[in-house]
Every structure is written in C-alpha cells, then in structure tokens.
Amino acid sequence: xxxxxxxxxxxxxxxxxxxxxxxxxxxxxxxxxxxxxxxxxxxxxxxxxxxxxxxxxxxxxxxxxxxxxxxxxxxxxxxxxxxxxxxxxxxxxxxxxxxxxxxxxxxxxxxxxxxxxxxxxxxxxxxxxxxxxxxxxxxxxxxxxxxxxxxxxxxxxxxxxxxxxxxxxxxxxxxxxxxxxxxxxxxxxxxxxxxxxxxxxxxxxxxxxxxxxxxxxxxxxxxxxxxxxxxxxxxxxxxxxxxxxxxxxxxxxxxxxxxxxxxxxxxxxxxxxxxxxxxxxxxxxxxxxxxxxxxxxxxxxxxxxxxxxxxxxxxxxxxxxxxxxxxxxxxxxxxxxxxxxxxxxxxxxxxxxxxxxxxxxxxxxxxxxxxxxxxxxxxxxxxxxxxxxxxxxxxxxxxxxxxxxxxxxxxxxxxxxxxxxxxxxxxxxxx
Numbered sequence: 001x002x003x004x005x006x007x008x009x010x011x012x013x014x015x016x017x018x019x020x021x022x023x024x025x026x027x028x029x030x031x032x033x034x035x036x037x038x039x040x041x042x043x044x045x046x047x048x049x050x051x052x053x054x055x056x057x058x059x060x061x062x063x064x065x066x067x068x069x070x071x072x073x074x075x076x077x078x079x080x081x082x083x084x085x086x087x088x089x090x091x092x093x094x095x096x097x098x099x100x101x102x103x104x105x106x107x108x109x110x111x112x113x114x115x116x117x118x119x120x121x122x123x124x125x126x127x128x129x130x131x132x133x134x135x136x137x138x139x140x141x142x143x144x145x146x147x148x149x150x151x152x153x154x155x156x157x158x159x160x161x162x163x164x165x166x167x168x169x170x171x172x173x174x175x176x177x178x179x180x181x182x183x184x185x186x187x188x189x190x191x192x193x194x195x196x197x198x199x200x201x202x203x204x205x206x207x208x209x210x211x212x213x214x215x216x217x218x219x220x221x222x223x224x225x226x227x228x229x230x231x232x233x234x235x236x237x238x239x240x241x242x243x244x245x246x247x248x249x250x251x252x253x254x255x256x257x258x259x260x261x262x263x264x265x266x267x268x269x270x271x272x273x274x275x276x277x278x279x280x281x282x283x284x285x286x287x288x289x290x291x292x293x294x295x296x297x298x299x300x301x302x303x304x305x306x307x308x309x310x311x312x313x314x315x316x317x318x319x320x321x322x323x324x325x326x327x328x329x330x331x332x333x334x335x336x337x338x339x340x341x342x343x344x345x346x347x348x349x350x351x352x353x354x355x356x357x358x359x360x361x362x363x364x365x366x367x368x369x370x371x372x373x374x375x376x377x378x379x380x381x382x383x384x385x386x387x388x389x390x391x392x393x394x395x396x397x398x399x400x401x402x403x404x405x406x407x408x409x410x411x412x413x414x415x416x417x418x419x420x421x422x423x424x425x426x427x428x429x430x431x
Contacts, residue, residue, distance in 0.1 A: 018053030030088030037065035078353035164274030175220035219406035231262035235291035260405035285325025302344030308366035
C-alpha cells in the first residue's frame with residue numbers, strides 16, 4: 001500500500017495491515033498514528049494489534065481515534081503533537097486516510113499556515129475531498145465562546161480559559177495548583193500556563209470559577225486572583241460541604257459560610273463574560289456543591305459526565321448521591337443537542353489521547369451509562385462500580401485547601417505549612 005506524502009514530516013494511508021508495519025519502518029517512517037476508533041467494521045486490526053505491531057517494528061505509536069462528525073481541537077492538537085514529537089516522518093491512517101488528513105489540515109488553518117479558502121484545492125491535489133474539514137472550520141469560526149483546554153497529566157484534570165472574542169474578556173475554570181504528595185512540594189506551573197495564554201491572546205480575566213471543591217487536585221483560584229485581581233466563585237452549597245468536612249477534620253477554625261469566595265452561585269444565577277451571558281445549573285451528585293457553568297453554547301460540567309467512552313462520575317464521596325447525579329445529568333442532557341460539554345477529567349481509555357469536549361447529542365448516543373437505561377439501573381450501575389474504586393490519592397490533602405478557595409494552610413510558628421489527616425473517616429474505602 002503506497003502512502004500519500006503530505007509533507008516531509010507526514011504521509012497518510014488507508015487502513016494498513018499490521019503485517020506492513022515493518023516495511024513502513026524500513027521505508028523510514030518513525031511513527032504511526034491510528035486515527036480510527038475500534039469497532040468501525042468487522043475485521044479491522046484495532047488499537048491493541050496496531051500498538052503491538054508498531055512496537056515490534058520499532059515505531060512510535062499514538063492512538064487518536066476520531067469520527068469526522070465530532071473532531072475537536074483537542075484531537076487536532078494531539079495529532080500535531082504526535083507528528084512534532086516523532087523522531088522522523090509520521091504515517092497516519094484511519095479507514096481511508098481522510099480523517100487523518102483532516103486533523104492535519106485543520107491544524108494548519110488554525111495556526112495560520114494555510115488559508116481556509118485553500119483547503120479544498122489542497123485536498124484535491126492529494127486525492128481527497130476535504131469539504132468536511134471546511135465545514136468544521138466554518139462552524140468553529142462561529143462558535144462563541146472560544147474555549148481552550150489545558151490537560152494536566154499528573155491529575156488527568158482539564159482546566160479551561162473561556163473567552164469572548166468580541167471583548168477579549170475571559171474566565172478561567174477549574175485551575176490546578178501543582179502538588180506532589182510524596183515531597184509535599186507545591187508549584188504554579190499549570191496556573192502560570194493559563195496566565196501565559198491569557199497574556200498571549202491579550203485577554204482580561206473577569207472570573208475565576210470552580211465547579212466544586214476538588215478531591216484530586218488543589219485549586220489555583222486564590223493564586224490566580226492574586227495575579228489578576230479577578231473574583232473567585234463557586235456554588236453556594238459549598239457551605240454544606242464545609243460543615244460536613246469541618247466535622248471530619250475536627251477543624252473548628254474553618255469558616256463554613258463560604259466567605260473564602262467572592263461569589264457563591266445558586267441555580268439560575270447569571271453573570272457576564274464580556275458580552276456573553278453565563279448561567280448556573282445546580283449539578284449535585286458527585287459532591288453536594290457541584291454546579292455547571294453554561295457559557296454561551298458551552299457547558300462546563302466537570303465531574304458529572306466524562307467523555308462518552310468513559311461514562312459518568314463517581315458518587316461515593318461524603319455527601320455524594322447517585323440519584324442526585326442522575327437528575328443533574330438529565331438537566332444537562334435537556335440542553336440543545338449541539339451544546340458543547342466540557343468535562344473536568346479524562347482517563348484515556350485504551351491509551352488514546354486526552355479528550356475533553358463532547359456534545360449533548362454525543363452523550364445521548366454513545367455514553368453507555370446514559371443510553372437506554374433507567375434511573376434505577378443507573379443508580380445500581382454507579383453504586384456497584386464505585387465500590388471497586390479506590391479513593392483519589394489526594395482527597396484528604398486537597399479538601400483542606402479547596403474548602404478555603406485554594407488557600408494553603410497558614411504557616412505555623414516555624415514558618416512551615418502543614419496538612420492534617422483524619423484517619424479512618426472514609427469508611428468502606430477500597431485500598
């Protein structure tokens with residue numbers, strides 16, 4: 001099978017046989033990108049077989065499965081990263097090679113190395129119909145707000161900068177303050193990357209928003225408030241979580257009135273990001289205080305639903321409820337089908353690249369926790385699955401910080417900050 005050469009760094013090819021990978025390596029290809037989801041048709045080799053064959057041939061391998069109808073910027077950036085990191089030319093495939101080429105061309109236009117009007121002719125020169133890439137670019141150009149996701153590999157968390165292109169105002173959603181539980185070291189690499197993006201795009205930060213008190217990473221909300229002057233906000237039911245965990249931590253000094261934030265949102269509250277109206281949905285279940293921010297056509301759902309191939313969020317933390325989560329998700333699925341949903345974590349099933357954007361329609365169609373099951377079935381599924389999951393390794397660290405808006409403990413007399421651990425309070429946890 002003869003690959004189609006796109007550039008010195010990239011060629012595309014229809015679905016190859018793993019038996020051909022050694023010949024590709026001998027021809028000088030250093031990496032292979034599989035852009036085809038498993039199970040598209042009977043007889044396709046699939047991710048596991050391709051990964052093994054690539055390893056055997058000495059080729060780097062990346063699994064970036066996409067459908068033409070739901071390519072996202074995260075897919076495009078993952079594809080670009082795979083090509084850039086390869087130690088030589090990359091060979092990319094899907095079923096016909098078209099989706100692989102779409103990922104490349106969309107990235108070229110987004111990065112201003114190709115004009116939108118040149119997409120169709122570029123495809124024709126290489127024997128492909130790229131009208132689908134053109135439609136994607138035209139649709140994305142009309143999207144408001146602009147959403148940029150930042151994936152933190154350590155915690156598998158996604159942080160967002162959400163901006164209004166008209167006014168250049170923005171909000172930061174669920175920022176991460178770095179923490180290494182082995183050394184006790186804290187850092188601001190993740191948060192500073194958000195600030196660098198804001199500066200590079202000449203944005204002004206209007207809001208710093210947390211969807212809930214996180215159990216798997218520290219919030220950088222207070223750090224970013226100090227850098228930008230923007231107010232920090234969270235859901236009003238954080239006070240219930242503060243009361244609950246004040247008892248678990250035996251922490252009488254913890255203020256439980258939410259005063260650590262500048263704004264406590266309740267369901268139905270609205271606010272502005274530049275010219276874009278944002279609305280708050282109450283989304284309890286994962287935690288008592290979880291909320292969703294609906295900003296333009298983009299809903300930041302964090303730990304309610306994940307990507308469709310990853311299901312839904314756990315509910316076994318103190319104050320969690322599978323029934324509440326079900327009803328929260330039904331409200332989200334009641335939004336228009338084209339609403340973009342941005343999740344807060346991605347655990348990369350099958351070793352695929354990180355993804356964080358889906359749509360209401362995608363979730364209805366493809367999420368096995370939601371498609372064709374009743375509330376009772378969902379509750380049973382969720383509760384039985386949660387019994388097998390260990391607690392997040394940072395839950396007892398993180399909540400001491402996040403129930404105070406991302407503030408670290410105050411230094412003690414020796415100038416050092418300390419975290420405090422209650423023992424045996426998370427009854428029934430899986431080791």
